[in-house]
Amino acid sequence: MTRNPREREIIKILTGIFGKRSRFPLGFNDDVAAIPSGRDSWIVLKSDMLVGSTDVPPGMSLWQAARKAVVATVSDFAAKGVRPLGLMVSLGLPGSLGRRGIREIGLGLGRGAKEYGCPVIGGDTNQSSELIIDCLGAGEADPRKLVRRNGALPGDVVAVTGEFGNAAAGLRLLLSGKNLVLSKNQSLRDAVLLPKARLNEGLALASIGAVTSSIDSSDGLAWSLHELARASGVQISLETLPIAKEAVRFGDAYGVSPARLALYGGEEYELVVTIRREALARAKRRVPSLITIGRVLKGPPAVSAIVGGKSFSVAPRGWEHFRRSF
Amino acid sequence: MTRNPREREIIKILTGIFGKRSRFPLGFNDDVAAIPSGRDSWIVLKSDMLVGSTDVPPGMSLWQAARKAVVATVSDFAAKGVRPLGLMVSLGLPGSLGRRGIREIGLGLGRGAKEYGCPVIGGDTNQSSELIIDCLGAGEADPRKLVRRNGALPGDVVAVTGEFGNAAAGLRLLLSGKNLVLSKNQSLRDAVLLPKARLNEGLALASIGAVTSSIDSSDGLAWSLHELARASGVQISLETLPIAKEAVRFGDAYGVSPARLALYGGEEYELVVTIRREALARAKRRVPSLITIGRVLKGPPAVSAIVGGKSFSVAPRGWEHFRRSF
Numbered sequence: 188m189t190r191n192p193r194e195r196e197i198i199k200i201l202t203g204i205f206g207k208r209s210r211f212p213l214g215f216n217d218d219v220a221a222i223p224s225g226r227d228s229w230i231v232l233k234s235d236m237l238v239g240s241t242d243v244p245p246g247m248s249l250w251q252a253a254r255k256a257v258v259a260t261v262s263d264f265a266a267k268g269v270r271p272l273g274l275m276v277s278l279g280l281p282g283s284l285g286r287r288g289i290r291e292i293g294l295g296l297g298r299g300a301k302e303y304g305c306p307v308i309g310g311d312t313n314q315s316s317e318l319i320i321d322c323l324g325a326g327e328a329d330p331r332k333l334v335r336r337n338g339a340l341p342g343d344v345v346a347v348t349g350e351f352g353n354a355a356a357g358l359r360l361l362l363s364g365k366n367l368v369l370s371k372n373q374s375l376r377d378a379v380l381l382p383k384a385r386l387n388e389g390l391a392l393a394s395i396g397a398v399t400s401s402i403d404s405s406d407g408l409a410w411s412l413h414e415l416a417r418a419s420g421v422q423i424s425l426e427t428l429p430i431a432k433e434a435v436r437f438g439d440a441y442g443v444s445p446a447r448l449a450l451y452g453g454e455e456y457e458l459v460v461t462i463r464r465e466a467l468a469r470a471k472r473r474v475p476s477l478i479t480i481g482r483v484l485k486g487p488p489a490v491s492a493i494v495g496g497k498s499f500s501v502a503p504r505g506w507e508h509f510r511r512s513f
Numbered sequence: 514m515t516r517n518p519r520e521r522e523i524i525k526i527l528t529g530i531f532g533k534r535s536r537f538p539l540g541f542n543d544d545v546a547a548i549p550s551g552r553d554s555w556i557v558l559k560s561d562m563l564v565g566s567t568d569v570p571p572g573m574s575l576w577q578a579a580r581k582a583v584v585a586t587v588s589d590f591a592a593k594g595v596r597p598l599g600l601m602v603s604l605g606l607p608g609s610l611g612r613r614g615i616r617e618i619g620l621g622l623g624r625g626a627k628e629y630g631c632p633v634i635g636g637d638t639n640q641s642s643e644l645i646i647d648c649l650g651a652g653e654a655d656p657r658k659l660v661r662r663n664g665a666l667p668g669d670v671v672a673v674t675g676e677f678g679n680a681a682a683g684l685r686l687l688l689s690g691k692n693l694v695l696s697k698n699q700s701l702r703d704a705v706l707l708p709k710a711r712l713n714e715g716l717a718l719a720s721i722g723a724v725t726s727s728i729d730s731s732d733g734l735a736w737s738l739h740e741l742a743r744a745s746g747v748q749i750s751l752e753t754l755p756i757a758k759e760a761v762r763f764g765d766a767y768g769v770s771p772a773r774l775a776l777y778g779g780e781e782y783e784l785v786v787t788i789r790r791e792a793l794a795r796a797k798r799r800v801p802s803l804i805t806i807g808r809v810l811k812g813p814p815a816v817s818a819i820v821g822g823k824s825f826s827v828a829p830r831g832w833e834h835f836r837r838s839f
Contacts, residue, residue, distance in 0.1 A: 197606065197615050197638045204619040205626070205633040211599065213635075220635030222599045222651060225551045230651055232634070236603040238641045273537065273548045277562040277603075277647045280523065289523050293530040300531070307531040308558070309539075309546030311647075312523045315564045321603045321637075321647040325548060325556055 217336050218263040218402060224327065231269050231326045231333070235259040239281075239318030244379070246361040246369070249288055249318075250295030251380050256320040257299025259405060262384035262456040264324055266403040268334045268393020270386070271324035273308040274300055279315030292320070303386050334393050339400040339419035339461035343483040346467075348385045348458045348476050351408050352434025352445055353378035355452025359443070374433040378455070385458045391473040392458070397466030407453040409490065413503040415461060416488040425481040425492040425501065451504055543662050544589040544728060550653065557595050557652045557659070561585040565607075565644030570705070572687040572695070575614055575644075576621030577706050582646040583625025585731060588710035588782040590650055592729040594660045594719020596712075597650035599634040600626055605641030618646070629712050660718075664725040665745035665787035669809040672793075674711045674784045674802050677734050678760025678771055679704035681778025685769070700759040704781070711784050717799040718784070723792030733779035735816065739829040741787060742814040751807040751818040751827065777830055 202215040212229065213221045221229040237243070237256040247255075257274065264271040276296055280289065300307050305324060313319075357379030360369040369376050385403075392398045400419055404411045416423045430449040438445035461483055462470050471477050481492075490501040528541040538555065539547045547555040563569070563582040573581075583600065590597040602622055606615065626633050631650060639645075683705030686695040695702050711729075718724045726745055730737045742749045756775040764771035787809055788796050797803050807818075816827040 193608075193640070194638050196612075197604075200612060200615050201619045201622075201633075201636070201638070204616070204623050211632065211634045215635060220599070220601060222634065224556075224653060225554065228551065230550075230556055230598075230653070232599075232601050232649075232651055234601045234603045234635070234637050234647070234649060236605060236637050236639045236645070236647065238605055238639045240642060241640055272556075273546070273558070275546060275558050275560045275649060277560045277649075278523075278527075279562060279564055279605075279645060282519075286522075286526060289526050290530070293527045296527075297530045306537065307527075308537045308548065309541060309560070310527070311560050311562050312520050312527070313562045313564045314519070314567055315645065316566060316643050317641065319562070319605060319641065319645055319647075321560070321562065321645075323558075323560060323601060323603075323649050325558055325651065327550060327556070 212330065218266050219269070227329050229328050229330050229333070231267065231328050232323060233260055233263040234321060234323040236319065236321040243318065244358055244361045246366055247380055249291040250298065253292040253295030253320055254299040255382060256322040257296060257303065258382050258384045258456060260322045260324040261303045261305065261386055262403040262405060264326055265384050265386040265389030266334070266401045266458055267328070268332065268389050268398070268401070269326045269328040270390060271303065271305040271326045273325050274305050275323040275325070276307055276310035277321040278310065278312045279319030280312060281317060282314055303384060332393060334398050334401040336400055336402055336415055336418035339415055339421050339483050341421060341483050341485040342464055343399050343461040344464055344467050344479050345423055345481040345483060346460055346462055346477050346479050347429055348388045348474065350429045350431035350478070351449035351455055351457065352452055353431045354382065354455045355448040356434045356437035358454065372433060374431065375437065382454065382456050384456050388474045388476065389458055392460060392470060395466065395469055395473055397462050397470050399461045399463060401458060401460040404455050404457045404459050405453065407451050408459065409450040409501050409504060411459040412490045412501065415459065416490055420488060422484040422486040422488065423481055423490045424484055425490070427480050428492065429478045429480055450501060538656065544592050545595070553655050555654050555656050555659070557593065557654050558649065559586055559589040560647060560649040562645065562647040569644065570684055570687045572692055573706055575617040576624065579618040579621030579646055580625040581708060582648040583622060583629065584708050584710045584782060586648045586650040587629045587631065587712055588729040588731060590652055591710050591712040591715030592660070592727045592784055593654070594658065594715050594727070595652045595654040596716060597629065597631040597652045599651050600631050601649040601651070602633055602636035603647040604636065604638045605645030606638060607643060608640055629710060658719060660724050660727040662726050662728055662741055662744035665741055665747050665809050666725055667747060667809050667811040668790055669725050669787040670790055670793050670805050671749055671807040671809060672786055672788055672803050672805050673755055674714045674800060676755045676757035677775035677781055677783065678778055679757045680708065680781045681774040682760045682763035684780065698759060700757065701763065708780065708782050710782050714800045714802065715784055718786060718796060721792065721795055721799055723788050723796050725787045725789060727784055727786040730781050730783045730785050731779065733777050734785065735776040735827050735830060737785040738816045738827065741785065742816055746814060748810040748812040748814065749807055749816045750810050751816070753806050754818065755804045755806050776827065
């Protein structure tokens with residue numbers, strides 16, 4: 188679902204093999220893949236595989252895991268400003284899973300599909316040693332309107348669709364077995380068990396043509412910012428960190444840096460975008476949850492944060508995989 | 514990859530959930546799924562998941578397994594007469610798999626992609642406890658030209674694109690450890706380790722508009738015939754069984770019924786089609802490998818075979834999963 192260093196190496200090996208002959212427009216370096224279709228139209232595809240042992244923390248139910256697989260796929264469409272039209276779901280199901288568990292997975296997928304208006308239209312089922320839910324979304328886009336990762340320009344504003352840190356805090360509670368604390372804090376619980384893809388926000392931002400680059404934050408805010416900086420060849424300077432107040436409270440209570448939760452948490456599905464300065468007001472009218480967090484500067488790709496008047500470098504670290512993070 | 518009775522039950526549970534709101538044209542009962550796109554155009558999608566423990570027999574290398582995942586997906590496009598334009602590949606890779614193994618998987622996927630002219634355009638990688646290769650193909654089709662499962666009419670001819678039984682024989686040799694015998698028999702070896710999707714044949718048959726229904730035989734010849742009969746509401750009467758001579762030799766040598774190998778083998782990717790009688794000659798000119806095996810009759814869905822002047826019922830059994838078949 189999200190990438191660790193090994194996965195990045197694997198992707199490098201594979202794209203080295205597949206990339207040679209690729210005549211496809213988006214290459215391997217964007218959130219979605221595309222096939223030129225009719226005139227002014229691309230078929231847009233994105234797959235995201237959820238693996239039971241690494242993507243489903245203890246305390247997350249089967250329907251929540253299945254719904255989350257849909258959210259992860261839809262989130263990449265949201266970042267591109269493209270509406271997903273249908274989902275294909277390939278399942279690997281342990282032999283021990285009974286009818287009830289299978290039904291729960293189906294209901295979770297159906298719930299996600301309904302939330303985002305993209306029905307499950309087909310799929311494949313198999314027996315496997317652990318739960319696998321591979322969810323592929325398909326849509327269509329006018330290539331001129333699809334928001335890329337590489338269009339950020341110096342002078343643009345950096346913005347996000349919401350605050351960060353709650354998913355990382357909630358995940359830590361789940362992993363530490365402090366489920367009672369979690370159940371009393373709806374924001375942390377929902378962030379980790381019922382994440383939301385910002386589809387309406389992504390479609391609205393794309394429709395006004397003000398967004399110069401965009402990515403979702405499933406690999407963590409820091410990683411997403413580095414991706415936009417790298418793809419666009421710009422520097423990003425953070426002027427504020429959008430930390431949720433519940434994450435700050437959690438950090439204070441358990442001695443974890445709230446900034447770390449917000450920057451390196453991952454499994455959050457906010458959008459991270461760059462917007463032309465003159466379009467910012469219009470964008471905020473369309474997406475009231477939009478928070479300005481910094482600006483795009485000229486210079487070799489890097490991400491820095493200004494804290495207390497001093498500039499610090501933000502490490503290009505990705506999501507700390509939950510099995511290693513505690 | 515292929516369906517056993519449990520998988521059929523699972524599909525029933527899931528389609529019961531997803532089907533309620535489905536406004537998509539092909540429903541869940543065809544080889545591919547479709548999304549209406551521009552005028553006279555559908556986006557056509559098919560996913561097929563290969564699972565290491567159940568779909569990769571001992572003796573099959575990683576690149577062969579990866580290539581086979583492509584073949585399985587392309588084969589469904591072949592049955593519909595639709596050209597796949599691109600592949601999305603989601604991988605679950607065991608942590609023990611090194612760079613070399615990953616490269617081998619990439620090369621196998623690349624080889625399959627090249628054979629069928631449908632590049633890998635994106636995907637997802639994850640760590641999982643066993644090898645998972647979920648291969649999704651995407652294409653476009655004019656809905657009037659896409660060949661369904663449900664168009665067979667009394668009077669049509671039933672035909673297949675090749676002989677059956679070699680894959681089942683080869684698989685039995687692999688599972689019994691008789692690799693020396695297998696390596697000496699190229700037809701059996703290639704049938705199980707290097708299966709071919711009949712894409713050119715499927716495209717050619719669809720282009721002449723003579724095929725009234727079509728399915729691939731990955732679940733076994735008997736199952737495929739039953740599917741066409743059920744979907745079209747017709748009877749199918751087999752007049753000859755297209756058993757490969759190598760499968761007959763194998764059956765004789767090891768005391769296995771060659772007819773059983775051909776009917777219930779599975780993991781073969783021939784096309785099983787029904788053709789208007791008057792178009793048969795033209796179809797055979799376009800696809801010389803086409804073999805007539807029977808005819809379509811009026812009556813409640815059933816499949817029978819005429820052997821020695823007597824009519825026998827062909828059981829609606831699917832592929833015998835290899836872990837259970839020996």
